[in-house]
Amino acid sequence: MPPAEWVPGILEHAFVSTVMEIQKTADTVIIGGGIVGCAAAYYLAARGVRVLLLERGAIAAEASGANLGAVxxxxxxxxATLAHTKKSLELLAHDADELGRPVEFVRAGLLLLAGSEAERAEVQEFAATRRQEGIEAHLLSADELRNLEPGLGPGMVxxxxxxxxxxxxPFLLTYAYAAAARRRGAEIREGIEVLRCDVAGGRVTGVMTPAGRVDTRRVIVAAGAWSSTLLAALGVELPVRPGRGQMLVTEALPALTPRVLRTPAINLRQDARGHVLIGSSVEYAGYSREVTLPTLARFAQLAGEVMPALRDAKIIRTWAGLRPMTPDGLAIIDTVPGVEGLILATGHSRTGFSYAPVTAWLLEQMITGGQTALPLEPFRLGRFAAPTADHTVSGRA
Ligand SMILES: Cc1cc2nc3c(=O)[nH]c(=O)nc-3n(C[C@H](O)[C@H](O)[C@H](O)COP(=O)(O)OP(=O)(O)OC[C@H]3O[C@@H](n4cnc5c(N)ncnc54)[C@H](O)[C@@H]3O)c2cc1C
Known part of the structure; x- marks a missing residue:
């Protein structure tokens, strides 16, 4: 967790329960209090669904509190999913106004930078493919780049x-969804782990926790990188595994950039207090959250190449978080064949914040209406049964 002074509002967030008593029934139990679970609770509670969200630790204490916040x-x-991320951004802009708390949403753009001749092709393809699907994207020459971002290093071509x-x-957004879901009637409990899902006669009947059993006919698994462990006990094989991402953050600096700056190797952005967040790797190291010197040293070096003003900046903190990675980098939003009432909302990989609002919006439609307004096909669990293309998710952190 970051130091409390790092995120204003962190102390307002006080859902931690001291009592272990738990309600005995719920329409829908959501497992996991990351961005996916909290956004889902907010959308479902708006439709009158009696939601109980169970988080074993604290809201946003895992991947949702460890990330860069690029959206x-x-x-x-x-x-496949540009329509979904377009919709998600529209929902996020709306929610940011409606949630009733500041979430520091800065919509000043993203720059994908080529730091060498070899990287130009990736940058050009990125702009072309986005434009083809109606997203405003411009290719900028070295001079145009410097007009927009005077602090860029000379190597950005x-x-x-x-x-x-x-x-x-990311903290403020996740907390804001949780708080607004509560105001809409959702029950959100921290410090309560779901030990298992109970299934009888081919349908969900409840969940077991150390505080007792909750009867429910619907469970949404939003347990991030731990989703596969939870479901393995039911014989459901989920191709979600932890992908460690390391990050570092600098001291507060004068304004450098309002944008997300990305190269094929790193991402950085400056927060509302002037700290520059820099990351991030994808490493398959099990559930280890260790940070390593070679990776952080490389981030520091590359960040100085992107913005020379960062070369002398002091690092005040480093950390690592565990992304719920799928083989193709796309989430799994689906029901589970043979287990009625079990719904998956996990595997958001490197772009959970870009997809969270649309995930919650799709879940709301799946649960209250049936038909979804955008196709679920790219997110179906069944896609892993056949060999899949390994999508290159370029808009990622
Ligand atoms: C370094 C890094 C940088 C990133 N940068 C970006 C970025 O810039 N933009 C972006 O969109 N995405 C980014 N991501 C990815 C993003 O953070 C994730 O995709 C997203 O947070 C996943 O959200 P989640 O709610 O599914 O999982 P999590 O946030 O991990 O939440 C899952 C929750 O479930 C809880 N849980 C697990 N098991 C149980 C159980 N049995 N009972 C109760 N609770 C349980 C956990 O405690 C956890 O709080 C980044 C990730 C990392 C690590």
Whole structure:
């Protein structure tokens, strides 16, 4: 967890329960209090669904509190999910106004930078594929880049600029969804782990916790990188595994950039207090949250190349978080064949904040209406039964 002074409002967030008593029934139990679970609770509670969200630790204490906070339509996969990320950004902009708390949503754009001739092709393809699907994206020459971002290093030779993308404070957004869900009637409990889901006669009947059993006919698994362990006991094989991402954050610096700056190797952004967040790796190291010197040293080096003003900045903190990675980098939003009432909302990989609002919106439609307004096909569990293309998710952190 960050120091309390790092995020204003962190102390207002006080859901921690001291009592272990738990309600005995719920329409829907959501497992996990990350961005996916909290956004889902908010959307479902608005439709009158009696939601109980169970989080074993604290809200946003895992991947949702460890990330860079880059959000944007451009993070979708061309041909598959750009419509979803476009919708998600629209929902996020709406929610940011409605949630009743500041979430530090800054929509000043994203710059994907080429730091070498070899990286130009990726940048050009990124801009072209986004434009083809109606997302505003411009290719900028080295001179145009410097007009937009005077602090860029001399090695940045070309860039793709997506003005509609941006960043948010991931803690504040997750807390805001949780608080607003509560105001809409959702029950949110921290410090309560779901030990198992109970299934009888081919349908969900409840969940077991150390505080007792909750009867329910619907469970949404939003347990991030731990979703597969939870479901293995039911014989459901979920291709979700922890992908460690390391990050570092600098001291507060004078304003450098309002944008997300991305190269094929790193991402950075400056927060509302002037700290620059820099990351992030994807490493398959089990559930280890260790940070390593070679990775952080490389981030520091690359960040100085992107913005020379960062070369002398002091690092005040480093950390690692565990992304719920799928083989193709796309989430799993689906029901489970043979287990009625069991719904998956997990595997959001490197772009959970870009997809969280649309995930919650799709879940709301699945649960209250049946038919979804955008296709669920890219997110179906069944896609892993057949060999899949490993999508290159370029809009990622
Ligand atoms: C370094 C890093 C940088 C990133 N940068 C970005 C970015 O810029 N933009 C972006 O969109 N995404 C980014 N991501 C990815 C993003 O953070 C994730 O996709 C997203 O947070 C996943 O949200 P989640 O709610 O599914 O999982 P989590 O936030 O991990 O939440 C799952 C929750 O479930 C709880 N849980 C697990 N098991 C149980 C149980 N049995 N009972 C009760 N609770 C349980 C956990 O305690 C946890 O709080 C980044 C991730 C990392 C690590």
């Amino acid at each position: 944007g339509a451009s993070s979708g996969v061309p041909g 070309e860039g793709a600029y997506v003005p509609g993308d941006g960043h948010i404070n």
